[in-house]
Amino acid sequence: MASALDPVALLKAAGIFLAFIAFLFVGALVFPGKNELGVALPDGTRQKYKLNGFSSFLIVTALTALGCYTALFSLASLHHLFWPLLVVVNLFAFSFTLYLVLTGRRKLGGRPGVGGFISDSFYGVEINPNLFGVDLKMFSYRPSLIGLGLLNVSFAFAQYEAHGLITTRMWLFQIFYFIYLTNYFQFEYGMLYTWDIIAEKFGWMLVWGDYALVPFFYSVPGWFLIDNLDPMPSWEPPVLCALFALGFWIFRGTNEQKHRYKVNPQTHIWGKPAQAVGGRLLVSGFWGIGRKLNYTGELCIYFSWTLTTGFHSIVPYLLPLWLFCLFTHRAWRDDQRCRAKYGPLWVEYCAHAKFKMFPFIY
Secondary structure, eight states: OOSOHHHHHHHHHHHHHHHHHHHHHHHHHSSOEEEEEOOTTTTTTOOOEEOOHHHHHHHHHHHHHHHHHTTSSOTTHHTHHHHHHHHHHHHHHHHHHHHHHHHHHHTTTTOOOHHHHHHHHOOOOOOOOTTTEHHHHHHHHHHHHHHHHHHHHHHHHHHHHHHOOOOOHHHHHHHHHHHHHHOOOOOGGGGSSSSSTTTOOOHHHHHHHIIIHHHHHHTTTHHHHOOOOOOOOOOOHHHHHHHHHHHHHHHHHHHHHHHHHHOOOTTTTTTTTTTTTTTTEEGGGGGGTTTSSHHHHHHHHHHHHHHTTSSSSSSGGGHHHHHHHHHHHHHHHHHHHHHHTHHHHHHHHHHHSOBBTTTTTO
């Protein structure tokens, strides 16, 4: 049972959250990791990043496992403090946004951004604000996704506390998410080439998305697994595993292929030299089939672990359904932007990659 929003629970949640953020921030400075330069920014500079998200993820995982094994704490406490934590995180997101606006404006000599205070707060002032050499936008993916992982595992602990067992449904949910998060941090270098890092300013939109939306909304299916003790038919686990594996292969494959081509246009994809239209638009591998198959793969992943909840409620499906709408609209929007940017080259590219997300459908 989740805690009420009383002062004691809120103070406890605040202590846990701030300790978590502080630990990860210190880890960003001291944990081992490879240094890499990001892509050239609009002013021509290239920011240096210490890519130690994977070591941070492994260290948090190991310390959490040790703490639970020695009964120092139970992750079920995160489930019990879910609502107080959500309140604390929202307060942090607004406070952090204010800090980003004030420090960003100070670097501009006190001048407001393009749209005044509201716009500066929502969209941000700086592209790459940093503190003690840590890029705060890149850093924020760590508490976001590691926090999501911890919240997810808390549901398994809550199920064991309540029923004395962990169901197959819960095991699949945990395994799928663990593989997904582990691979994200293994592929952290790929984030340096994403639109968010390259071009988006860091304001409330991204701050709230990282600290509140992702951990607390993306973990919603876990709530519906705690008391779901219905046995799964024998065919269902292998089907869900196949759906997850298919989605993972497409999602990671598309992103990895694009990253390899950007780093080295002479790379090989699927055993052949990479081909690109006009030397700019990759048409090898997945990118010769569809323009946004990375979205398709990610949707398969999200549906695979949401389907573990069964069909007792529509609520767990709000996330993949929302992502479906978001991705299809984004694919259309990206198509319009690229058509304007590349002109005839984009038309030629579309003749190779005929589909946006779903072959023969969209």
